[in-house]
Amino acid sequence: MGGREVSNNIDEVGAELRRAVVRLYSRFRSERVEGEVSEEALLALIALDKQDRMSLSNLAAHARVTLGSISQTVRRLEQLAYVTKSRGTEDRRNVLFTLTDEGREACAVSRRHRQDWLNGRLAELSAAERDDIRRVAPLLLRIADS
Incomplete structure (x- = not known):
């Protein structure tokens, strides 16, 4: 060849x-739940759900957006009572954001809805097709992570 x-x-x-x-x-x-936050806001909620507390710059890096953009997003999340902010314990100048119970629930509802949608589509495939996806998924992750 x-x-x-x-x-x-x-x-x-x-x-x-x-x-x-x-x-x-x-x-x-x-695939969105009625009243769900924007995709960028959801990424911030998911990041906070995994990390617990994050700075604005860490959230921006995680979502791959500018500080200005994530700042607006976090302000909206604060207005919705999905996040709270506090000062860092080691450096009081550092502002950290944390999920509230409402934010954690909004994140869980969105994840469940999308998971249910995807599981529904996978259920429509044959067992052999699902096996194909199972075999290919690690390769796709390897490409994405390289």
């Missing part, structure tokens, strides 16, 4: 993978 054929095969696989990932991600994002 020549180098040109390998390149074309990689291009074709890459194009199909990009198309599938973009469509799946778009569909996954569109």
Whole structure:
């Protein structure tokens, strides 16, 4: 097999993978609970659910957005009583954000809804198709993490 054929095969696989990932991600994002916060806000809630307390700059880095953008998002989350802010114990200049019980519940409801949607779609596949996805998922994670 020549180098040109390998390149074309990689291009074709890459194009199909990009198309599938973009469509799946778009569909996954569109599965929202009534009144759910924005995608960026949900990413902040999920990050706080995992980390407990985070600074604004850490939240921005996690969500891959600017400080200005995450600042607006966190303000909205504060207004909804989903997060609270406090001063750092070691450095009082450091402002840290923490999930409230309401924020934790909003995060859990959103996760459950999207999980239920995805599980419903997976249930529509054959056992062999689900096995294919199970085999490919670690490869996709490896690509994403490299």
